[in-house]
Amino acid sequence: MALIKSISGIRGTIGGSYGTNLTPQDIVESTAAFGTWVLNRKKEKRAKIVIGRDARMSGATVSSLVVNTLIALGIDVVDLGLSTTPTVEIAVPAENADAGIILTASHNPKEWNALKLLNEKGEFISAEDGQTVLSLIEKGGIKYADVEQLGTYRSDNSYIQKHIDKILALKLVDRDLVASKNFRVVVDPVNSTGAISIVPLLEQMGCTVFVINGTMNGNFAHNPEPLPEHLNDLAREVINKKAHLGISVDPDVDRLAFVRDDGEMFGEEYTLVAIADYVLQHTEGVKNTVSNLSSTKALRDVTEKRGGQYEAAAVGEVNVVTKMKEINAVIGGEGNGGVIYPELHYGRDALVGVALMLTSLAQFGKPLSFLKKRFPEYEIAKKKLDLPKDVNVDDIINELDDKYKLMKSCKRNRLDGLKLEFNDGNWIHMRKSNTEPIIRIYAESTSTVVANNLIQKINRDIYEILNKEEDN
Numbered sequence: 001m002a003l004i005k006s007i008s009g010i011r012g013t014i015g016g017s018y019g020t021n022l023t024p025q026d027i028v029e030s031t032a033a034f035g036t037w038v039l040n041r042k043k044e045k046r047a048k049i050v051i052g053r054d055a056r057m058s059g060a061t062v063s064s065l066v067v068n069t070l071i072a073l074g075i076d077v078v079d080l081g082l083s084t085t086p087t088v089e090i091a092v093p094a095e096n097a098d099a100g101i102i103l104t105a106s107h108n109p110k111e112w113n114a115l116k117l118l119n120e121k122g123e124f125i126s127a128e129d130g131q132t133v134l135s136l137i138e139k140g141g142i143k144y145a146d147v148e149q150l151g152t153y154r155s156d157n158s159y160i161q162k163h164i165d166k167i168l169a170l171k172l173v174d175r176d177l178v179a180s181k182n183f184r185v186v187v188d189p190v191n192s193t194g195a196i197s198i199v200p201l202l203e204q205m206g207c208t209v210f211v212i213n214g215t216m217n218g219n220f221a222h223n224p225e226p227l228p229e230h231l232n233d234l235a236r237e238v239i240n241k242k243a244h245l246g247i248s249v250d251p252d253v254d255r256l257a258f259v260r261d262d263g264e265m266f267g268e269e270y271t272l273v274a275i276a277d278y279v280l281q282h283t284e285g286v287k288n289t290v291s292n293l294s295s296t297k298a299l300r301d302v303t304e305k306r307g308g309q310y311e312a313a314a315v316g317e318v319n320v321v322t323k324m325k326e327i328n329a330v331i332g333g334e335g336n337g338g339v340i341y342p343e344l345h346y347g348r349d350a351l352v353g354v355a356l357m358l359t360s361l362a363q364f365g366k367p368l369s370f371l372k373k374r375f376p377e378y379e380i381a382k383k384k385l386d387l388p389k390d391v392n393v394d395d396i397i398n399e400l401d402d403k404y405k406l407m408k409s410c411k412r413n414r415l416d417g418l419k420l421e422f423n424d425g426n427w428i429h430m431r432k433s434n435t436e437p438i439i440r441i442y443a444e445s446t447s448t449v450v451a452n453n454l455i456q457k458i459n460r461d462i463y464e465i466l467n468k469e470e471d472n
Helices: 024-042 059-072 085-094 127-139 159-168 175-180 198-204 232-240 268-281 298-305 317-327 350-364 368-372 393-404 448-471
Strands: 003-006 009-013 047-053 075-082 099-103 112-118 153-155 184-188 208-211 245-249 256-259 289-292 310-313 331-334 338-340 379-386 410-413 418-422 427-432 438-445
Touching: 003 127, 009 024, 024 047, 024 059, 024 075, 024 099, 024 112, 024 127, 047 059, 047 085, 059 075, 059 099, 059 112, 075 085, 085 099, 085 112, 085 159, 085 350, 159 198, 159 350, 175 350, 184 198, 184 232, 198 208, 198 245, 198 350, 232 245, 232 256, 245 350, 256 268, 256 350, 268 289, 268 298, 268 331, 268 338, 268 350, 268 368, 289 298, 289 317, 298 310, 310 317, 317 331, 317 338, 338 350, 350 368, 379 448, 393 410, 393 418, 393 427, 393 438, 393 448, 427 448, 438 448
Parallel strands: 047 075, 047 099, 075 153, 184 208, 184 245, 289 310, 289 331
Antiparallel strands: 003 009, 009 112, 099 112, 245 256, 331 338, 379 438, 410 418, 418 427, 427 438
């Protein structure tokens, strides 16, 4: 069981002991610290925070604790109830609120929950602001409001439809064209709020929708991360229903994966690539894109083909958004199926990804299996390497950097860990976890075998470094 307090939010497993799991005490003190941070920034007596949650089993309990802590601080609460991460992100500025809290552990299993923290723009707070919140948790000294200054509470379940309306009004979303194609779509919302967001969006775009795992009880029918090994039932149902495509999202609906008409995976790395290619085709002027260092180079390829500039950011949505604003990117995201379309808002959003993909497919006029053939074919291998607890992960990565710095056949990038880009087009990225003694390793090539061989080579390098340290 675990409790992880980081600059990106508070997450952990429900139950257990205070300080080691996500208990009521931990939830209250974390909420109080964030609320205090909001009040300190506002420097006024009143503030407003929007909250929403996914459908996981602990959601109602966690929500009640968060709501009442905020009210006790004197903060007004707008509660969207069952919602999605991108919907809450849109609601914060729409409500002219001072911040937002999304109660979701994203793709983590059902025993997990978390508080994701947003600023007044509906974007994830910066690392600096996150550190300030963590300091408030550690230092305490929270001051609650007098009885006459308690916050107010208002529930509002209208924002998912408002979110859908904003998407359907986008210039590059053609509802009528999509409706004319009579698409048959199977959706797996994994027993969470994709059932009340993705499904109505598809229906309003004229699709015939079949839903599996649609009961919003948070008792996930499978591992909720939308990876190929978890989507066998969805693929089977696409074939059974003779559907044009299948759609899978994670519990808070900010990651998106597609299953092709032939029951094969489209590939979560290619979710952003395909949607970006469509956006770039229909964009005049600046055509810049951003993804993180661990995402497929196919996005760079399609961007440059369309006359745009590609830039890589450090891993993490807030880093991608910062880089997107810096270069005025028209689309960006992450290779985990996260699509960020600034025309709507700066946040990963599976709903807008679905609408743009369906419009692209309708214009293309051929099945999704044919669309995939338009893009460069790369294979990514991923590995998590556990290290002894007393090992300094930064030292390991620095030694790897020293080992490869004299190699003329590769370019080194130290933006986030160490990325080696070889002259033959292959690359490998090593970065440390912020919470565990772990090195995450990603490699890409046109061959799965080559990508795995790259990871095995780095594994050997790391073990040589560890053995050398032991000898010393």
